Amino acid sequence: MSETANEVLSRKGSLVQRLVLTALTWSAALLLVGALALTLLFRQTILSDLDNRLADVAEYLIVSAEVQPDGSIELARPPSDTRYTQILSGRYWQIGRSGDGEAGPVLARSRSLWDETLELPGALAGEALARRGQSVTGDIRGPGGEPLRVVVRAIQLAGLDAPVLVAVGEDRRPADRRVTQFALLSLALFALFALALVAGIVVQVRVGLAPVLRMGRAVSEVRDGRRERVSGAYPDELLPLAGELNALLDHSREVVERARTHVGNLAHALKTPITVLSNEARGEEGPLAELVRRQSETMSAQVEHHLRRARAAANARAIGARTPVAPVLDDLGRTLAKIHKRRGIEIEWEAPADLVFRGERQDFEDLVGNLLDNACKWAARQVRMSARELEPGRFELVIEDDGPGLSKEARVQALERGVRLDEQAPGTGLGLAIVNDLAKAYGGHLVLETAELGGLRVRLQLPAAASGAQTTR
Numbered sequence: 001m002s003e004t005a006n007e008v009l010s011r012k013g014s015l016v017q018r019l020v021l022t023a024l025t026w027s028a029a030l031l032l033v034g035a036l037a038l039t040l041l042f043r044q045t046i047l048s049d050l051d052n053r054l055a056d057v058a059e060y061l062i063v064s065a066e067v068q069p070d071g072s073i074e075l076a077r078p079p080s081d082t083r084y085t086q087i088l089s090g091r092y093w094q095i096g097r098s099g100d101g102e103a104g105p106v107l108a109r110s111r112s113l114w115d116e117t118l119e120l121p122g123a124l125a126g127e128a129l130a131r132r133g134q135s136v137t138g139d140i141r142g143p144g145g146e147p148l149r150v151v152v153r154a155i156q157l158a159g160l161d162a163p164v165l166v167a168v169g170e171d172r173r174p175a176d177r178r179v180t181q182f183a184l185l186s187l188a189l190f191a192l193f194a195l196a197l198v199a200g201i202v203v204q205v206r207v208g209l210a211p212v213l214r215m216g217r218a219v220s221e222v223r224d225g226r227r228e229r230v231s232g233a234y235p236d237e238l239l240p241l242a243g244e245l246n247a248l249l250d251h252s253r254e255v256v257e258r259a260r261t262h263v264g265n266l267a268h269a270l271k272t273p274i275t276v277l278s279n280e281a282r283g284e285e286g287p288l289a290e291l292v293r294r295q296s297e298t299m300s301a302q303v304e305h306h307l308r309r310a311r312a313a314a315n316a317r318a319i320g321a322r323t324p325v326a327p328v329l330d331d332l333g334r335t336l337a338k339i340h341k342r343r344g345i346e347i348e349w350e351a352p353a354d355l356v357f358r359g360e361r362q363d364f365e366d367l368v369g370n371l372l373d374n375a376c377k378w379a380a381r382q383v384r385m386s387a388r389e390l391e392p393g394r395f396e397l398v399i400e401d402d403g404p405g406l407s408k409e410a411r412v413q414a415l416e417r418g419v420r421l422d423e424q425a426p427g428t429g430l431g432l433a434i435v436n437d438l439a440k441a442y443g444g445h446l447v448l449e450t451a452e453l454g455g456l457r458v459r460l461q462l463p464a465a466a467s468g469a470q471t472t473r
Contacts, residue, residue: 090171378403400451
């Protein structure tokens with residue numbers, strides 16, 4: 001359940017991004033294809049208009065052409081467009097013989113060509129001759145090297161023994177510029193459409209996902225203990241999910257409560273016979289009684305250790321458990337300061353008021369109490385304790401003393417269950433091992449280091465819950 005809440009909250013941004021990017025990519029692709037299609041359609045329209053105009057001029061030339069007795073051709077009436085009379089104006093026409101399937105000598109030309117000719121490729125001339133009487137379009141180079149759109153038509157004139165090729169050409173650069181301008185304008189307009197679509201998609205996605213994100217926040221608040229159930233106004237499609245989540249929460253609480261009951265029953269069932277054995281052994285003398293007494297104490301400590309682990313494992317999976325850190329440090333600090341007052345031990349502690357442990361108070365008291373009591377036992381005069389947030393969802397508790405400390409090898413052994421580094425000190429050797437096991441049950445981490453005060457420094461990392469309302473010391 002906790003992983004689900006984390007995933008909802010940690011990935012909600014990426015979900016919105018994926019939806020927006022997917023919709024934007026698809027829309028951008030459609031807009032680009034639309035802009036390209038419109039540009040191609042506009043280009044085809046421009047070229048079609050140009051071809052029709054050139055074909056009309058070619059038809060006019062054919063109607064106006066007269067074959068002279070010497071075989072030359074003259075026009076009864078030249079085209080009315082004056083640009084055909086302006087030298088190198090970009091509009092040209094010529095009439096030439098054909099031979100062997102290609103263009104031959106020029107019989108007549110427009111004044112705009114001056115002494116130049118339109119060089120018709122063999123393929124274009126051959127196609128016009130093959131489709132005699134029909135207009136054939138193509139692209140060639142003009143007298144000045146400019147690109148020309150040309151219409152060629154093969155026709156048989158009276159008085160000539162071979163068809164002639166009527167070619168009319170026009171500089172296509174103005175048409176290309178119009179197409180380019182249209183393409184740029186289309187891209188600009190479609191870019192504006194894309195921006196409007198982005199805004200619309202973002203709004204649509206956020207509005208559409210708002211209930212899902214709101215439910216994710218509600219689950220997170222349940223997990224952090226700020227509310228008990230997932231409640232609120234949700235769309236009909238999400239109401240079954242809210243009901244299932246609440247049923248899962250109820251089941252989880254029931255499982256945890258059942259586990260706590262079993263742990264309590266087991267503790268009572270085991271401690272009673274162990275206590276009886278221990279009491280009977282104290283009333284007897286001899287090696288057997290001493291052995292029973294020592295083993296009873298060991299059994300009692302082991303039972304307590306494993307019961308704490310079992311309870312911590314159940315509590316760590318509980319949903320909504322939260323414990324303010326500062327009040328626990330205050331209570332334990334004052335209590336242990338009174339206990340060790342005769343030895344002159346000074347205890348200093350500090351913690352942010354809004355720092356919250358995500359777990360049961362009893363477990364947190366066991367963790368801090370064991371570490372703080374151990375530090376007070378070995379300290380010469382001073383013990384420091386502080387807590388700080390490391391990152392969202394995690395904090396660190398540091399306890400250090402000015403005692404003799406531990407070597408690197410001893411620090412490793414101290415975390416092993418049942419190992420006592422000083423047989424003169426009271427205890428079973430389970431203090432740090434219990435803390436280590438409890439910390440691991442909550443997904444925490446325990447590290448032993450050398451303190452600045454000269455003794456042992458213990459760094460305990462634990463999960464933190466969202467603070468919610470401010471807690472005061």
